[in-house]
Amino acid sequence: MEGNYTYEPRIGLRSPNLTNTTVNLQESFEIDLEDTNWILTSSFIIFTMQTGFGMLESGCVSIKNEANIMMKNLADISLGGLTYWIFGYGMSFGQGPLSNPFIGVGDFLVDPPVGDALMGPVFASFLFQLSFATTATTIVSGAMAERCNFKAYCLFSFLNTIVYCVPAGWVWGEHGFLNRMGAVDIAGSGPVHLIGGSSAFASALMLGPRLGRYAKGYDPLPLGNPVNAVMGTFVLWWGWLAFNSGSTYGVSGAKWQYAARAAVMTMMGSFGGGAFGLIFTLFKNKGRADVLDLINSVLGSLVSITAGCFLYRAWEALLIGAIGALIASLSAALFDRLHVDDPVGASAVHGACGFWGVVAVGLFADNPIPMETTNGRSGLFKGGGWYLLGVQTLTALCLMLWGALVTMALLWLIDRVLPIRMDPYDELLGADLTEHRVRHGQVGVSRAVSALRPFHRSSSIEDIGSIGVNTGHNMVIDKLSELKKKRSKSGNLKIFTNQAFVGETANEQTFRNTGFLNKRPGNPENDLHRVIDSMEGELNGTNHDDTVKNGGKLTAKNLEHFKGKKFKELSASELEELGQMQANEDRFRHKIIEHDYKNDVDRSGITTPSFKWIE
Template sequence: MDVNWSFPLHTGLRSPNLTNSTVNLQQNFEIDLEDTNWILTSSFIIFTMQTGFGMLESGCVSVKNEANIMMKNLADISLGGLTYWIFGYGMSFGQGPLTNSFVGTGDFLVDPPVGDALMGPVFASFLFQLSFATTATTIVSGAMAERTNFKAYCLFSFLNTIVYCVPAGWVWGEHGFLNKLGAVDIAGSGPVHLIGGASAFASALMLGPRLGRYAHGTGPLPLGNPVNAVMGTFVLWWGWLAFNSGSTYGVSGAKWQYAARAAVMTMMGSFGGGCFGLIFTLIKNKGRADVMELINSILGALVSITAGCFLYRAWEALVIGLIGAGIASVTSPLFDRLRVDDPVGASAVHGACGLWGVIAVGLFADNPVPMDTTNGRSGLFKGGGWYLLGVQSLTAVCLMSWGVVVTMSLLWAIDKVLPIRMDPYEELLGADLCEHRIRHGQVGVSRAVSALRPYHRSNSIEEVGGIGVNTGHSHVIDKIYEAHKKKQENKSNLPMNMFKNKAFEEKEVDSSSFRNNGFLNKRPGNPENELHATIDSISQEMNKNGGNKTSKIKVIPDIKGKKLKELSVTELEEVNDIIAHEDRFRHRFNESDYENDIARSGVRWID
């Protein structure tokens, strides 16, 4: 039976009442009901790649910066998505009267009205391209990790759309000069990954390395959470299937067959990258497999296969992925030797492998009959001559140059308004604590606070509670502990008895046994219960002190100046208990301590 290779007619797709701008905006997309369903579904899956990037990046940085990198991913979608709607989509695909070969104009603030027959296709195509745009910005966030001012990064994320949308129009827009020359890029090795990688390289170069990054050589730093990094890779792997298969822009006609081919070639490329990565890391590390080397090999292969995902045979996809993994494995340590500090390896994985992905089309591409993706041309190794390879090489040079130059210009301009680089004090303490008031335990934050006290006023930092700690409960417990000590010293008449050896005896509990000031529970306290009476008195004291303003408690007042061997058993237990909790500085240091430091050492703090 003959296969129908023709695309279906879109009867009724356009109506007499359509505006010219809407028709022009979509005339290069043949989208019917089935295609729209495919595009929307692919867009939803591609957005899950933000989760993958966030997990990967947070797993690669130190624990004290993991929340900050996730916040940057949120900013990328929110701010970058807004600017893409305002002007990005129009600059990529607009066909207004001022459109030229360099940039599209018109069709900004995309919002076709109800009743417009192209409302569905316009929104579907916008959402699909939006998912690409936010991905390109997120690539850059990993290269700027652990040393970028969050507010300045938000401004960068808001404006970074221009770095992506203009070259995307060169390759995919009808007006683009590279598109008119015959440039081929199915799913974005060039406009997404090469642009993102070049922008990441420029960002890392301008920011400089993290403090102390190369103090002990160029070897990689320990990962904050290797499991998160691996899980993020799996999520990205899943999203890449939609990234590439969805770029057929539908399943009507012959497109469904090439969508299936794109999915399989994507997997074949990743197989090649994964196999190379396993062999490479085992040989390099003498039988031990490094997590990031394997991750970068797989991601480098996926980036490499993206430009021509349905233009290759299976063995060609395997080879392209394998070469891409090799490029990622070589360039990542090379950038470190050049002191280009990229914590996630975005410059190597997305930049270098994106470059290879664009060039590979000019070498291996088939002509996907009946689709006109390559304008009837084939790659050099398929008998197509040098033309396609030359166009792809020109495309790579243009995209790479644009990404580096515009990103540097944008960062330079932003730095004039807000400093891009974090203050050294904040970088040492971590962005989670300084930017978001999140205090992690066991990551050296308290040690950094202690070391920096003579040079920087850090009272507000010290008051931040540990992550996952109910500071209200901690405060009440400290007060109870203090009341017990005063009782032992006969300095208090608080009714606080100790129930020795009866802690686990069953006892009836009065339903109105303690005071709760919450909106849903205003039961009175039970004055006969001594523990509850103590808590009630503490609550009254805290309310008198201003509600949320907690008074400073000197938990161990008598150990200053003592040597460790001079401490009693009880004092040692108290010290160990405090050291086990990262909030010890919140209790120990107050304004008088700072004044004593000045009087003792003459150090003037930096306000």
């Protein structure tokens, strides 16, 4: 592979052993010992962002899928990193004779030999770019959470490098047509976040929403672990500093000054986004701050500031961050109205804010003298004219279209080999149990439902130990045991058809968007089997009819009926039935907690408690 690292003659590196030596090297390898140290350290810190993404995503999904989403993050690094080494780096930065403005060719299977003058710079460059590539792939995993087949996702993770590495070459590679036009993106608002967000949007659109996601309106489902989600945000915040300041590609010459400026402007942008997010969520939720609103505001501001992190003044960074937080909030609401179900908000935070971050350079960028980052140009508001804004807008459009269209094609092809969508039976029980043999003790009604089914009694499931202890869950199982005994005596299990949870109005499910891979027409009637409602009725102290009549016959279709069926094989009414089961899980657990609170108040003997249960 020794011949891969030659392109054009330049003065040798400033390292002591290469002083006054002429070697052939790429421009990105003009780094000395101090620069290499900075690049490697930044790369190590950027890799901790994988921890942040994992914690954020696992905190946003339901408890029954938290191990599954962490496993996908592991797959992203292992498989995506492997393919980036095999061909991704070469397609982004290869400078072989066949390279062209669309794609790089060369430098595949990166492995410079011992004694090569560029061994250190090449490895440092590869590691830094690898950390960016794995981040772009991980963004997509959050949008596909809780309903994507794990094996199919592994195949997607293996091939998704193609989605990132080609447009990264357009912007950062010497061969790239956008680079030659003067496109500016210091740390990846476009090639990393806009590509990742567009890919996330396409994957969520094609998969369709989780079962029951919009069965009770557009409000987000309860987070499985809000503390994990917030902790993940802090880890990402930390990693972002290395992401942006490390993109100066060293600290020699004037680089160290702009590295410091990049770090401070990154924080200023996040301050603007966080402050706006607090005001927005308090206003939106009538004085209550929503966890996910604030998280997405902070992350949206960080994405927005990334493209021009050392090209702005402090007040400009604050403004760009605040606008990014607004865009993230509005985009998330819009996507929900379109039934594009993105549990973590990757489409809005990384996609929409990535677009804004690229365009913002064309508006606010300074010319960072003596560095040549902007090729001597400034943004529109800095007297630089329209050219840079035009190039930045074109860059954002090219990246967005590439990320969305190539992801759709890739998922469609993978679906021909392995079904992308999980089986509905497995989706309701949770991927942790069905994919990884991890059995949680606090997932609530999904386990309560399965307790009545033959599947639950199989030895393969019974042998799996539970994680955690939850008294509410045990109470549900006890209730189900009582129902099961009554059924064995009477021969029939009573079915109730109340409207489930008080104060919640069921949203009419139209199934206008169940994903391109799983299209379903029609507007089915709401006639569902909801066995868990009997326990909810006991908690509320209400009375319900004990039968459901459908043409004079009792309907009692249970979860076992769906076992083995693929998502595309189900009718619209069956999808609605499963969706209602899924939608009721976390809300039912909420009712159990409310019941425990009321019992505590009764036992205390307080006639007028100081605070009321929050409805």
